[in-house]
Amino acid sequence: DRALNYDNWLRLKPLRRGEVQRAGEALVSASVPKEHGTIGEAFTSGSTGEPVRVLSTEVTALLWDVVTLREHLWQQRDVSAKMAVIRRVSDGRAAYPDGLHLERWGRAVGSVFETGPLVALEIETSIANQVEWLQREQPTYLRVYPTNLLSLANHCIAKSVALPRLRQCLTFSELLRPEVREACREASGVTVADAYSSQEVGYISLQAPGYEHHLVQADCVMVEVVDEDGRLCKPGQVGRVIVTALHNFAKPLLRYDIGDYAEVGQPCPSGRQLPVLKRILGRERNMLIDAAGGEYWPAFGVRGLLAIAPVRQFQLAQTGIGEVEARMVVDEPLAPEKEAEVMAHFRARLPEGFTVVLKYVGDIPRSAGGKFEDFVCEIERPGASK
Template identity: 30%
Template structure:
């Protein structure tokens, strides 16, 4: 009876958020439209955003005129790919000019991210409507492809900074999590003891959806297997925050006895693409995002050719980020999925790589911890690029490309050491190396975190486990 009341209350709460509910029903209605009709809707929404950007965002006015995107009082979409690419460095340099003139009339907030792919922490602005539409509504829609409904039990293996630094969830947050059916497990505290407890919670709550960072889901599966632990089989697993390699998918499906679906998004862009049950690729949310794949010269890649993924979110009017460089790599296909949905597909996604660190007492520290640390908790803007290396159980090296100054103050270095030792242990030595640039791998991937010990995180990449 309590469970039924909880689900009903949550369903009613969703419907009161009218913008998100309206967007959700729009997505449900139009996902089965023809490819041409979906592209028309996408163009309409993109033009609307571009008109807003020209009229109300100072940064874009001269750029639109110089590229010919704005001509005779209207948008010429054929010139869209002539716009310069947006990057974190440009956002930092032109932050005030990228704000919309009507910001005071919007409900907005500062959003901080660590840049998992490029290693560049930065701050930008989002409005709440952006989160409701490309965040909540799109996620609800994508979950529905697998018959996951609002209020269904979900176990979320996610980064929880509150548990490390700020105490615990507020009463309001705890009530919201209860009403929505979501139970959070801290992906930043992956010791043997915590993983045993997480599996107990999984078996007790019996969620329909298990969602988490790919590295943590994989480590949890390996732990259950090596310890002979029985685990509840959810309806689906949703993996995000890294590359879902074939050997990881196979392991997760073997241990949890359910299908695993890849999900692509980011803090900057929310929910960009996801797999359906036909696994023909990741359906792009074409109603909320415009996705390009470009080569090293900025030219669109032919179908099936890998390049850098560039995304324009069409729902953030507070600070439009047009042609935003994700740093991820992938390829597009013009093929239609067998499910019948008309959206374009990302055939594959590569280039997002983070390795886990390990402590001497067996705890596993996911790369996402360092994304949060440098992108949110210590968002100073002083670093333009970062890479965190584990040299030994008790030694971490922070490679950094300085931003506005040659190097940070000693007090900031001490604060970084203190926060890293919260998870790595008090005996961990944290050294700093300030460099002009940090190289990517030959494949083009950038490892934000890298474990250089023989027992490190490379197994995620090579499938040795």
């Protein structure tokens, strides 16, 4: 029986990134409706380093703009105010100290409303200089990667820097950890609004206004959260995120395993009838593996770490079963007693029997797209498939 029903849909094996790479042109539609307009092309490697060719149409571009506008409206932003963006800008136009200055926020909002200005700064700028630039620009809204935002907030706390006009921070592209929200509240008393998207499928979910959970953009994508046996997860359960873009007729990705895990939530108290993601937990490569083969997402207490030592940047990497390497960027090596405190801090947040090796590095670079991961598992996962 090949009828298109939900039982048969679930029999379709989820499509993983490596399979998309190997399939190549076989996934490209031979007949795109002319009403969908011209076809665009991009390449994305995300945080995995595995490049994938992405095709889009004028319809998918329009839907991206529509959901962008929806997010601003949901959050009731004053579009006449100044928006600041800190991200990778490859052509050098957003270099410090001036950054880039534009008259409006962008196509999605600027084509509908008269907006305030947008200013942008290259993310490779030092945190101290980013804060100095923000003090000069005094934006009302700041769009930034979560890891960068945490560094900004901690710098402002440590240096007693105020950004009095800032109302809200907008995060994207990386895992948003709870400590980022906490640091922003302490630093500036502002909230954080998160968006979940990928270049392959577009917007996946937006943070619900007035809450911290996400609402799936079900008019654009179909999202399934499934357990290890492929069964749909119920509220409170964590599973893999499987996404189908509903309007991309140029390169349809059916049941695409985006590589992330999420927790299914209860219906939104706001009354919006959209599927709820209570938490987005990150990628498989961000999961720690213990000696028994158990996997979980670690948290390393950034605020506690900074209370011990002035660490400018850090990343933890699992290099073996029971072994974690703590890579740290500091202005000068720590005293032996401080090193011991740092390692004890990390060990207290790891399963029993783990060892921590401290390694000083000059820099921990972001990906080509500007993303950063504060924990990566560098060992092969049991039963891992490509």
